[in-house]
Amino acid sequence: MKNKPAVAGGRPVREKVLPMAKSVLNDNDINAVTEVLRGGKLGSGEAVSLFEQAMTAYTGARYAVAVSSGAAGLHIALMSAAVGHMEEVITSPLTHPSTSNCILYQGGIHTFADIDPATFNIDPEMVAMKISDRTKALIPVHYAGNPCQLDALQELARAKDLVIIEDAAHALGGEYEGQKIGSISDLTVFSFSSPQNCYTGEGGMVTTDSEELYQWLTMFRENGMIYDSQRQVKPEGPWTVEMQDRGYNYRMTGMQAALGVSQLSRADGFIGRRANIAGRYNRAFSGHPAIFLPEQNSRGRSTWHYYVMALRTEYLKVSRREIFDALQTENIEVGVHYLPVFLHPYYLWIGHPDICTLDTSLCPKAEDLYHKLLTLPLYPAMTDNDAEDVIEAVLKVLNYFLRA
Known part of the structure; x- marks a missing residue:
């Protein structure tokens, strides 16, 4: 039962929901x-x-x-x-x-x-x-x-x-x-x-x-x-x-x-904590067949505002939506950032000629990626145990739904 997702009848990783973001006020x-x-x-x-x-x-x-x-x-x-x-x-x-x-x-x-x-x-x-x-x-x-x-x-x-x-x-x-x-x-x-x-x-x-x-x-x-x-x-x-x-x-x-x-005055400390949690995630998820992690700019320093991954859906028996729901059932709040702007109803309605394309996608790589994106909790107030809960939930869910 430990390795069985809550959505399939197992026990959730957490009793209470871990939010995807939370302010740090003192x-x-x-x-x-x-x-x-x-x-x-x-x-x-x-x-x-x-x-x-x-x-x-x-x-x-x-x-x-x-x-x-x-x-x-x-x-x-x-x-x-x-x-x-x-x-x-x-x-x-x-x-x-x-x-x-x-x-x-x-x-x-x-x-x-x-x-x-x-x-x-x-x-x-x-x-x-x-x-x-x-x-x-x-x-x-x-x-x-x-x-x-x-x-x-x-x-x-x-x-x-x-x-x-x-x-x-x-x-x-x-x-x-x-x-x-x-x-x-x-x-x-x-x-x-x-x-x-x-x-x-x-x-x-x-x-x-x-x-x-x-x-x-x-x-x-x-x-x-x-x-x-x-x-x-x-x-x-x-x-x-x-x-x-x-x-x-x-x-x-x-x-x-x-x-x-x-x-x-505490921004650099916040960034350092985010980077520490992101490093834990990277070590846990790198090499997993169902996960693609974005390449970080080697000439820059990321602030890790979000921790975003892409699912390799060809290795999974279920859709991104079902993975999303399964993680929510583990009491890990997740998100999706973002729907490509030109696909929002208003941008479709205003009739820009680039948008009203019937046979091809305006930005095919962005559209393809959108259907695979998941955002995991990442914020300075997270404890090491919180981060490990996220890792456990992600691996439990993805491994359960991996194609044989």
């Missing part, structure tokens, strides 16, 4: 937020400035602009890069829809380039094939925290005068060629909205080395308003506030920022 985090509450200034202010300073120190970028969400950060990054109506932006299909939604906000054209099935990241060769005269920007996604091939993408960008906006929602603390993610490309966008290496409930940050982009970012975040008299068209006095462009209320609160400063 007294310092709580005290930081409480201090802002007691101070009475809950909106954007000194705490936000301190968080931005902490981010520039951590990433090595010259400027950081705190925003209400990673999605907001992507939006104002595109606005600052002057991407507009009918201009193309190339991104990965294996991401959250917010990555490409920001292109729609600007009236641009989303163009998806297929992934490298070895790494699950966007393939620079596929990007090169998609570049056209209308292409204005690239949004590479560091999928699950594994850095993209930024050097190849930068070479393409330089040749075609394109802006690179890194979607680093999974990659705070990651590195590429010894440089921190956030200090490499024109613009980098981080998210703090899910339990990761810096968690603020909601929130995001955009980093850049360009003073001009920084000024655009701050204006677009502030409803298009300019408070600095040196940048105003007609300052009449200290009360003057000018709206100089269409902007949005994408400000971060002081409470979020205070929590962010506290969390950021």
